[in-house]
Amino acid sequence: MRVLVSDAPFDVGEETNAFAKGHKDIGAVVTFTGIVRDLPDDPLVAMEIEHYPGMTEAALSKIATTAIARWSLGDALVIHRHGRLVPGEMIMMVATAARHRRDAFEAAEYLMDYLKSRAPFWKREITAKGSDWVTAKAEDEDALTRW
Amino acid sequence: MRVLVSDAPFDVGEETNAFAKGHKDIGAVVTFTGIVRDLPDDPLVAMEIEHYPGMTEAALSKIATTAIARWSLGDALVIHRHGRLVPGEMIMMVATAARHRRDAFEAAEYLMDYLKSRAPFWKREITAKGSDWVTAKAEDEDALTRW
Amino acid sequence: MDVLYFAWMRERIGLPRETVETTAGTVMELVEELKAREDRYAMAFSDISALRVAVDQELTDFDAPLTGVREVAFFPPMTGG
Amino acid sequence: MDVLYFAWMRERIGLPRETVETTAGTVMELVEELKAREDRYAMAFSDISALRVAVDQELTDFDAPLTGVREVAFFPPMTGG
Numbered sequence: 001m002r003v004l005v006s007d008a009p010f011d012v013g014e015e016t017n018a019f020a021k022g023h024k025d026i027g028a029v030v031t032f033t034g035i036v037r038d039l040p041d042d043p044l045v046a047m048e049i050e051h052y053p054g055m056t057e058a059a060l061s062k063i064a065t066t067a068i069a070r071w072s073l074g075d076a077l078v079i080h081r082h083g084r085l086v087p088g089e090m091i092m093m094v095a096t097a098a099r100h101r102r103d104a105f106e107a108a109e110y111l112m113d114y115l116k117s118r119a120p121f122w123k124r125e126i127t128a129k130g131s132d133w134v135t136a137k138a139e140d141e142d143a144l145t146r147w
Numbered sequence: 148m149r150v151l152v153s154d155a156p157f158d159v160g161e162e163t164n165a166f167a168k169g170h171k172d173i174g175a176v177v178t179f180t181g182i183v184r185d186l187p188d189d190p191l192v193a194m195e196i197e198h199y200p201g202m203t204e205a206a207l208s209k210i211a212t213t214a215i216a217r218w219s220l221g222d223a224l225v226i227h228r229h230g231r232l233v234p235g236e237m238i239m240m241v242a243t244a245a246r247h248r249r250d251a252f253e254a255a256e257y258l259m260d261y262l263k264s265r266a267p268f269w270k271r272e273i274t275a276k277g278s279d280w281v282t283a284k285a286e287d288e289d290a291l292t293r294w
Numbered sequence: 295m296d297v298l299y300f301a302w303m304r305e306r307i308g309l310p311r312e313t314v315e316t317t318a319g320t321v322m323e324l325v326e327e328l329k330a331r332e333d334r335y336a337m338a339f340s341d342i343s344a345l346r347v348a349v350d351q352e353l354t355d356f357d358a359p360l361t362g363v364r365e366v367a368f369f370p371p372m373t374g375g
Numbered sequence: 376m377d378v379l380y381f382a383w384m385r386e387r388i389g390l391p392r393e394t395v396e397t398t399a400g401t402v403m404e405l406v407e408e409l410k411a412r413e414d415r416y417a418m419a420f421s422d423i424s425a426l427r428v429a430v431d432q433e434l435t436d437f438d439a440p441l442t443g444v445r446e447v448a449f450f451p452p453m454t455g456g
Contacts, residue, residue, distance in 0.1 A: 263374055265372065267369065268375075271301075
């Protein structure tokens with residue numbers, strides 16, 4: 001298991017290769033990558049991500065450990081950036097490795113759902129008109145009821 | 148959309164980077180990678196994958212086109228190898244890009260479920276004891292009822 | 295008409311492809327013609343519930359018509375992914 | 376006890392962290408003490424249903440006890456991923 005919280009960019013391809021390689025007992029690897037998306041009406045200048053150093057790493061480790069146990073994963077990876085990002089940059093990624101595809105998919109969705117609402121990150125969107133904190137979505141909180 | 152059927156190895160990291168980069172209107176990328184898994188009791192020497200040239204590409208294109216329309220994907224990728232592979236090698240990958248994570252996850256699962264049972268590939272496992280065609284699983288056929 | 299075989303169908307029939315002169319109106323009629331040829335065909339096609347068929351490279355059913363068809367393929371259930 | 380604020384709580388309170396002398400037995404009692412201090416606290420804590428709280432870096436409820444606690448953090452619902 002690897003959990004990385006950093007303000008530096010990461011290479012999703014290199015991370016995926018490092019994660020997927022050398023697993024002879026594992027048939028399925030799923031990755032999710034979150035990308036800063038431009039806003040259709042009011043172009044995004046940047047996204048700033050604040051976090052809670054110390055708690056962030058602990059929360060992500062707990063979420064990943066829970067997923068590994070629940071889906072008998074061979075491995076799990078969580079990377080999340082903080083600081084200032086521009087449209088097109090990668091915000092975060094998760095990866096899961098399992099014997100069967102359904103477990104790898106479910107575990108990755110679980111990681112994402114918990115990471116969205118239970119890891120201490122806060123996003124702020126900066127446009128030409130000003131800046132605003134991103135509001136948590138009810139649907140993201142509702143997604144947790146699935147698990 | 149890109150569909151590639153080839154006997155050559157592919158680099159899952161490079162493919163993921165090429166797929167994920169430069170999408171400013173897309174927030175979510177999901178990839179699935181299938182890896183040749185060793186067998187616990189009777190070590191696998193190799194896996195041989197036969198396919199139906201012509202139909203394979205058409206079937207994969209149709210599956211990907213359907214997924215793009217159904218989940219309003221920004222892009223989709225399907226790569227599948229044929230020929231002889233050894234444990235640890237990547238058999239195939241799919242990737243989906245969408246505005247929201249749920250769509251990217253669902254579309255990737257759809258691609259995998261259809262690719263398993265509706266694309267003309269046949270696997271044969273070669274061990275020290277001999278070789279056997281892999282039998283289609285009822286659960287893979289059942290998975291299609293979800294869609 | 296070209297008739298193709300894949301995986302264990304190819305092994306049981308003993309060849310990957312052959313050209314067949316036929317007036318069969320449906321896939322099932324073609325199967326009956328092939329089964330009447332030789333034992334290896336009769337055995338390979340003995341349980342068609344274990345087989346899949348593609349007509350002109352599209353998956354279809356055994357009652358599909360063969361009018362104007364150029365290529366029919368028989369194979370076991372697919373195991374991709 | 377260290378009290379931390381994140382995102383718009385940090386902006387409304389006007390600082391990211393402060394040390395608070397308190398005998399509050401629960402998070403809610405601490406909130407009431409803070410609200411009594413100054414208007415900006417009263418306003419920042421006016422709707423605690425819009426807030427989340429972590430005690431010693433673990434998410435918890437507003438009725439959580441503060442015995443032996445070293446760090447309490449207040450922030451809006453998280454928006455990671």
